[in-house]
Amino acid sequence: MTTTSITRDxxxxxxxxxxxxxxxxxxxxxxxxxxNDFEPRLGHHFTFRTNPMPAMGFDGICHCEVTVFxxxxxxxxTWNGGKLxxxxxxxxxxxxxxxxxxxxxxxxxxxxxxxxxxxxxMQGWNQALDVSLRREIEALATTQG
Amino acid sequence: xxxDAQAEVFGAIAHPMRRRILDLLAECERPVNxxxxxxxVSRPAVSQHLRILLDAGLVAETRHGRERRYRLTPxxxxxxxxWLTHYERFWDDHLRRLAQHLATxxxxxx
Numbered sequence: 271m272t273t274t275s276i277t278r279d280x281x282x283x284x285x286x287x288x289x290x291x292x293x294x295x296x297x298x299x300x301x302x303x304x305x306n307d308f309e310p311r312l313g314h315h316f317t318f319r320t321n322p323m324p325a326m327g328f329d330g331i332c333h334c335e336v337t338v339f340x341x342x343x344x345x346x347x348t349w350n351g352g353k354l355x356x357x358x359x360x361x362x363x364x365x366x367x368x369x370x371x372x373x374x375x376x377x378x379x380x381x382x383x384x385x386x387x388x389x390x391x392m393q394g395w396n397q398a399l400d401v402s403l404r405r406e407i408e409a410l411a412t413t414q415g
Numbered sequence: 416x417x418x419d420a421q422a423e424v425f426g427a428i429a430h431p432m433r434r435r436i437l438d439l440l441a442e443c444e445r446p447v448n449x450x451x452x453x454x455x456v457s458r459p460a461v462s463q464h465l466r467i468l469l470d471a472g473l474v475a476e477t478r479h480g481r482e483r484r485y486r487l488t489p490x491x492x493x494x495x496x497x498w499l500t501h502y503e504r505f506w507d508d509h510l511r512r513l514a515q516h517l518a519t520x521x522x523x524x525x
Contacts, residue, residue, distance in 0.1 A: 276503050280510055284517050292516055302512040373510065375502060 275376020283368040290342045293360050304332075312339040316347075328352030349375065420472075424491045427471035432456075433464045437473060437487060444477070444486035 282289050292298045294310040304318040314336045322330035328351050337357070338346035346359040361372040428434055432454070439445065439453060451461045465485055468474040475488045 276506055278506060278510055280514070282514055282517055288517060288520070289513075292513060292520065298516065298520070302516040303509050371510075373506065375506060 275374055277376070278371075278373040280371045280373065281365060281368055282371060285367075286342045286362045286364050286369045289362055289369045289371065290345075293345050294339075294341075308334075308336075310336075310339065312336055318351075328354070334358075420491075423471040424473065427467050427473055428492070430464065430467075432460075433468055436461070436464055436468065437489075440474060440485055440487040441489070444484045446482050446484050450485070 292302065294308070296306055296308045299306050299308055304320050306318045307316045308314070309316065316334050316336075318332040318334065320330050320332070322328060330351075332349055332351035334347040334349055336345070336347045338344050338359070342362060344359070344361050346357060349356045349358045356375060359372075359374045361374075363370045363372070428437070435454065436450060439450060445453075447458055447461050447465065450465075451458045454461070465474060465476075468485075469476065472491045473488060474485050476483045476485050478484075
């Protein structure tokens with residue numbers, strides 16, 4: 271079953287240890303992502319702080335918990351803000367002199383009863399809609415540029 | 416679109432049956448009976464879901480003699496798409512910044 275998720279595959283010409291450092295050091299994370307109180311350990315709860323987006327029902331605070339912490343290989347944390355209940359995963363693989371990053375923002379947790387039904391709908395929307403409706407939406411996206 | 420209106424759209428598509436109704440109406444407009452028969456559920460149950468979809472602006476009704484037919488008006492769904500697009504841009508931007516950070520960082524180390 272597919273879920274709605276954003277995936278990216280990026281090569282960085284630096285060793286996995288260096289990329290891992292950028293992903294797991296609070297000061298480094300602030301430089302490329304957002305201000306945070308991340309700590310490099312499994313189960314740590316932290317937040318990202320950014321600009322509120324009222325249109326998205328987002329107050330600017332993203333609540334996270336480290337759910338996978340396997341040094342130089344895999345880092346995952348929940349990413350909960352506004353109506354959104356999601357998971358961000360970074361998977362690193364050495365490639366030549368550098369590192370291949372497999373990034374995913376998805377993995378919406380349907381088992382969490384506390385999460386808002388509204389978002390549950392959105393998580394499931396892509397897999398639940400059939401071709402005809404998806405075509406409608408794609409047509410909309412096209413006309414709106 | 417206001418936050419309330421937006422919450423209504425997300426609330427409307429939160430229910431699997433309502434998503435299935437939307438799917439069905441994406442093919443063509445239909446009366447309640449037709450929808451109820453399609454899913455093997457009662458007419459009142461379908462009417463209740465249709466009310467929520469109507470309120471969210473995802474469905475419109477038209478009268479054909481004694482019959483009311485329902486059709487999909489998908490415009491409000493665009494914001495679901497906007498959300499994904501927003502996050503795609505967000506990550507493209509920040510993963511690029513990560514590359515820049517790594518480059519700067521390695522200059523500092525060398």
